Structure formats: C-alpha cells, structure tokens
Amino acid sequence: MKSSPNPTKPSSAPLATASEQIDDAQMARYAELIYNKTGIRIPPIKKTLLSNRIRRRLRETGIADFEKYYEHLRGLKPADKEWDAFLQEITTHETYLFRDETQWDWFRGEYLPQMAARAAPQSLRIWSAACSTGDEAYTIATCVAAGLANFERWKVTILGTDIGVGAVEAARAPLFGERAMRLVPESFRKSYFARMPNANAWQPKPTLSRMTQFKQHNLMQPLAEPPFDLVFVKNVLIYFDAASKRTVMGHVLNAIRPGGYLVAGAAEGVSDLVKDLERIQPWLYRKPGGK
Numbered sequence: 001m002k003s004s005p006n007p008t009k010p011s012s013a014p015l016a017t018a019s020e021q022i023d024d025a026q027m028a029r030y031a032e033l034i035y036n037k038t039g040i041r042i043p044p045i046k047k048t049l050l051s052n053r054i055r056r057r058l059r060e061t062g063i064a065d066f067e068k069y070y071e072h073l074r075g076l077k078p079a080d081k082e083w084d085a086f087l088q089e090i091t092t093h094e095t096y097l098f099r100d101e102t103q104w105d106w107f108r109g110e111y112l113p114q115m116a117a118r119a120a121p122q123s124l125r126i127w128s129a130a131c132s133t134g135d136e137a138y139t140i141a142t143c144v145a146a147g148l149a150n151f152e153r154w155k156v157t158i159l160g161t162d163i164g165v166g167a168v169e170a171a172r173a174p175l176f177g178e179r180a181m182r183l184v185p186e187s188f189r190k191s192y193f194a195r196m197p198n199a200n201a202w203q204p205k206p207t208l209s210r211m212t213q214f215k216q217h218n219l220m221q222p223l224a225e226p227p228f229d230l231v232f233v234k235n236v237l238i239y240f241d242a243a244s245k246r247t248v249m250g251h252v253l254n255a256i257r258p259g260g261y262l263v264a265g266a267a268e269g270v271s272d273l274v275k276d277l278e279r280i281q282p283w284l285y286r287k288p289g290g291k
Contacts, residue, residue, distance in 0.1 A: 021051040022066045029070060030054075037078055038087065038163060039220040039244035053089040060085070078218070084165040091164075091239055095132045097139045097176065098183035100234070103263055103283060104139065108147040111230070111261070116149045123155040124148070127228045127255060129219060130236035131160030134171030134212070135180055140232070141208040142184070142192050159225065161217035171214040175201040219248045227257035234265035249273040259290015 022030065030050060031042045042050055054066055061082065063069045076083050098104055115124060124144070128137040137160035144151055144158070162168050181189065181202050193202040204212075217223060219236070233252055237245050249270060256262060262277065262285040264270045270285075277285035 020055075020066075021048060022054065026066050026070065033070070033074060034090070035241075035244075037083070038218065039247065040091065040239045041241035041244065042090065050090065053086075056089060057082070057086055079165065079216070081165065088164050088166055095135045095235075096180040096183065097135045097142070098185075099135070099139075100266075100283075101183070104143060106281070106284065107140075107263075108143045112143065112147040115229070121155075122153055123157075125157045125226065125228045125230075126159070127223070127225070127231045128158065128160040129231060129233045129252065131162050131171060131214065132164075132167050134160055134174050134214065135176070136160070136232060136234070137171065137212050137214070138174065138176075138204050138208055141204070141211045142188050144211060145192055145207050146188060156211045158212045159228075160212065160214045161219075161223070162214075163216065163218050165216050168214045168216050171212075175199070175203055177201050219251065220244065222251050223255050225255065228255055228260060229257060230261045230263065231256050232263045233268065233270070234263065235267075237265070237268040237270065245269070246273060253277070253287070256287045257290060258287055260287050261285065262287070 024044070024047075027044060027047045027050065031044075034040055034042055051066075054069060057063070058065070058069055061069070061072070063072055073083065073086065126140055128140060131137050137158050140158050141156075144156055148154065148156075160168075160171055162171070175196065176193075178200055181193070184193070189202065192205050192208055194205055195201075196203055231252055233248075237248065240248060252262070253274065253276075262270075262274065264274075264283050264285070266283055271279070271282075274285050277287050279285055
C-alpha cells in the first residue's frame with residue numbers, strides 16, 4: 001500500500017515551538033485516536049511527553065500545529081508511513097540482543113534440550129511478538145543454532161512481528177551496533193554474526209537469517225498463522241490498558257499450541273490473564289495439553 005503524500009507543502013505558518021504543549025482537549029483527542037487505532041492507552045500524565053514527540057513529527061512533515069497534525073493523522077490509513085513514524089515515536093523503548101539473561105538460560109539450558117529429545121516431527125515454531133528491529137528474534141535464532149543438536153535437520157520458523165512498518169523493514173535488513181550486541185557472548189559473535197567493514201555494526205549470518213521472517217502485525221488483531229511451540233511477549237503490554245491486554249492475550253493464547261510455552265516480560269502483568277496456563281516461573285507459562 002502506498003503511503004499518503006504529505007497533506008500540504010511545508011506551511012509558511014510557524015511550527016509549534018519547544019515550549020508549546022497540546023492542551024487538555026487535544027490530549028484527549030489524540031489519546032482516543034491512538035487507542036482506537038492501536039489499543040495503546042496514553043494517560044493524561046504523558047501530555048508533556050506526547051507534546052514533545054508530536055513536535056518532532058511537525059518538524060519532519062512541515063505541518064504547522066498540533067491541531068492540523070491531528071486532523072492529518074485522523075485521515076490516514078493505519079498502514080500509512082506517517083502513522084508508522086508517529087507510533088515509533090510514542091512507543092520507543094530500548095532493545096538489544098540477549099536481554100533478560102535468566103530467560104535465555106532457560107531457553108538454551110532446558111527448553112531446547114527438551115525439544116531435541118522429543119519424537120518427530122523435528123519442527124519448531126516460535127513467535128517473537130512486538131519484535132521491534134529484530135533483536136529478540138535473532139537472539140532466538142542464535143540460541144537455536146548454538147543449542148539445538150543437528151538444528152540443520154529441523155524445520156525452524158522464527159516469526160517476528162511488530163506494529164511498526166519501519167521496525168519490520170529494519171529487522172529484515174538488520175545491522176546491530178555495539179550497544180545492541182553488548183551481551184552477545186564472544187563465541188556467538190564469531191560464529192553467527194559478521195562485522196561489517198568500515199562500520200561499527202554486526203550483521204547476522206545466513207545461518208540465522210534462514211530461520212527468521214518478519215511481518216507487520218497489530219497485536220489487537222488475531223495472527224493468521226499456524227500455532228506456535230513458544231511465544232515471546234515482552235516489553236509491549238505496558239502500553240496497553242486492561243481491556244486491550246485482555247484482547248491481546250486472547251490472541252496470543254490462541255496462537256500457542258497445546259503443550260506450548262509463553263515467555264512474558266517481568267513488567268507485563270499477565271498473571272491474571274493466563275490463569276488457564278501452568279505457571280512455571282513468574283515469566284514462564286505452559287499451555288495444558290500436548291505431549
């Protein structure tokens with residue numbers, strides 16, 4: 001789908017200055033628009049933050065003021081690049097490989113050996129929800145390559161999804177800087193990543209890329225994919241209110257096969273939403289059924 005062109009050429013009217021903020025009525029309208037489009041709830045306490053992020057988009061688009069930018073957003077389709085840029089502004093959070101070491105210790109030390117010991121079929125499907133630029137998905141792929149015996153004989157699918165089109169595009173052509181790579185063990189860097197010439201960045205080798213795929217997806221909608229053995233949902237539900245969390249987790253639980261696992265972030269607050277699952281750790285749950 002093509003992006004809508006800028007609504008106007010850069011306006012001759014002065015842009016909102018650094019000291020200006022949206023007023024309470026504008027805050028309410030923006031919050032409602034964002035919620036209706038994404039399920040993300042922006043509370044009134046975030047007015048200053050939201051004002052700052054909108055001003056960045058005013059500078060980029062040349063739109064003169066908060067009200068005109070609101071009207072512009074309201075007229076855009078959800079897949080428009082400007083919506084994508086705006087959402088990246090308001091949901092930005094730090095991401096890097098091998099974040100949350102305890103979870104990766106479990107994945108490499110317990111989960112993968114358990115999968116290797118099971119009978120056929122030798123297949124593994126993992127969903128990295130809200131994958132951002134792919135750091136989590138490539139961490140999963142690295143662990144699989146290093147820890148799953150004879151993984152080349154397996155049919156491994158690691159799907160990363162994100163609401164941001166720009167994030168998905170970055171994940172499909174990944175370059176990870178030193179900060180993103182800082183927790184990657186040195187042996188893994190040498191085996192599974194290539195240092196880019198004349199750049200302070202690393203690129204996953206084909207061993208990892210062959211396992212990974214990425215697509216744009218809004219967690220408020222069902223994911224049209226076969227069920228997964230394991231789903232990671234981390235550092236995303238903090239943006240949703242209780243009603244949206246219930247919707248998202250309903251879709252997530254439907255995407256896990258019987259006997260499959262859910263890995264959640266420490267701050268996601270999903271315990272009340274996964275009561276039908278077996279709690280193994282505060283962040284780890286198993287869906288009943290399966291072998």
